[in-house]
Amino acid sequence: MASRVLPTCLITAPTKFINSSPVKFSNNRAGFRSKNGWMKCKAVGDSSQPVYNGVYGPWTVESSDVREVILYRSGLVTAASSFVLAASYAFLPSDSLLSELVKQNLDLLYTLGAGGLGLSLFLIHIYVTEIKRSLQAFWALGVIGSLATYATLAQPAGENMIQYVVNNPTATWFVGPLFAALTGLVFKEGLCYGKLEAGILTFIIPTLLLGHLTGLMDDGVKLTLLASWMALFVIFAGRKFTQPIKDDIGDKSVFMFNSLPDDDKKVLIEKLEQQKLSQDI
Structure with a gap:
């Protein structure tokens, strides 16, 4: 079975997810382009760093x-x-x-x-x-x-x-x-x-x-x-x-989520709910 590539999202500029479109990058990178900036997602499935599943998505220790x-x-x-x-x-x-x-x-x-x-x-x-x-x-x-x-x-x-x-x-x-x-x-x-x-x-x-x-x-x-x-x-x-380093970091996805504008938070929550529904079906 092929290994699954999980993205860790890094906010690099103010973003708006509404009407955003997925864009492919080289080296197994993907992102979302929006009116006001980019949300880049770095593939971590092929990394030697452990991937932790957070409330709002997977993350790694940088x-x-x-x-x-x-x-x-x-x-x-x-x-x-x-x-x-x-x-x-x-x-x-x-x-x-x-x-x-x-x-x-x-x-x-x-x-x-x-x-x-x-x-x-x-x-x-x-x-x-x-x-x-x-x-x-x-x-x-x-x-x-x-x-x-x-x-x-x-x-x-x-x-x-x-x-x-x-x-x-x-x-x-x-x-x-x-x-x-x-x-x-x-x-x-x-x-x-x-x-x-x-x-x-x-x-x-x-x-x-x-x-x-x-x-x-x-x-x-x-x-x-x-x-x-x-x-x-x-x-x-x-x-x-x-203690492991990750203990003092906590769930990194929560901090990444909290750094988002309110509109982006709503869109991300909707996407997560849709993913959960699709998995339950």
Whole structure:
């Protein structure tokens, strides 16, 4: 039986599928010509790359997808590493050389961690765009609040920003949105992949921050939760590299579909329905 060639569609210009006509390309390529542009379809049935069947059609993992996923995971590793190093200050002997070294670089570690989280939130694949934008907005608010806290409160008081927030719980309001974005990210990971460490982090992060903000939590409980956060964050970030690349991409056909204009979406849905009817007959 001859192998079937499956097309992966790449939007290369604004398209209108209504009254479009199929056009043949060389090298087993096909596309649709429309009034405002092209929708090109690249044959992937003869490719060495695995073909995945998505909701709106087959798709493959491109080299650009691999780069995005690696950067996404690298951002998480940066955030986790920076957090663990900064949080270790709470457990180190105050008179040790390592403690002094960490203390001098707390602001740098915080900046690196926030940057890594921002990179991951920029590249994260979430089907509902509004949720992704909300997480990014929380991150931006947290960054602005952190900068304001450092410039107007911590620096005049002669403290680094983390020390200031620790000594002044009300300042948690200013940096809190950054950690709300992190909570949303780990919640998504736990929900999508059933990761236990991500699920536990979803509760530990806000619990510790709220406990510190309200003053209802003693230092012993805070340190226990902080140590748990450190350990789980390392496991979470490290285990990302044990997943197949395609997991962090999700169903690529959904993102391709979402990028289409509304009229094109309607036409594509109609075509898919027609194909399903023809297969059922």
